[in-house]
Amino acid sequence: MQLSAENYDERLTAPRSWWVITGLIGISGGLILLPLGALPMLGGLIGAAALAAVAVSSYGSARIRVVAGSLIAGDARLPLSALGPAEPLDADEARAWRTHKADPRAFMLLRSYVPTAVRIPVTDPQDPTPYLYLSTRNPEALVAELSK
Structure with a gap:
């Protein structure tokens, strides 16, 4: 393989x-x-x-990668089949998901110096994490890659 x-x-x-x-x-x-x-x-x-x-x-060594059917973000590694549709977040919406909309159970790869992000729901019923919040400089490219 x-x-x-x-x-x-x-x-x-x-x-x-x-x-x-x-x-x-x-x-x-x-x-x-x-x-x-x-x-x-x-x-x-x-x-x-x-x-x-x-x-x-x-x-500054945090990485986000999509490789071999998996999303690797920091310490998290999830198969793409366990993820729902990704949502790109502009600066205002990303700030809202970092603050008053945030769920304490969510996995957040958060970097304050990156204003935009992607929110990805976790659809695996065995995983208690409701969603992934990933700071990214190019949310549209990451969403496009995840939706392939």
Whole structure:
């Protein structure tokens, strides 16, 4: 059996401004250790920048993929047969589903820096999750791929 190639693949990378903040955190780490001398200052700069970069990189490593008849979103992996029709959400509707319309049982791959999303009902009666909320920069492409 040969697996099909990936049909949809999106990485929810952190915005560039977060990387600028990472640099500023590195500078802050260096300035904190400046009174101890040049070598501790350099260590503080490198250490603080490295820790901040790891945090930003790991948070921005979330992926959404549709491959081989499955939807893989973060830690969730569901067969497409267990999903209902996907609904693209514009910025206002996505905000509503993140706040007052949200169900605490829902699986949410939420990134605050991505304003649009997709809501996908889970139709499997064995799964207590009512729907998936996935932040995505291109909701129409993801809905089109899921409806194939």
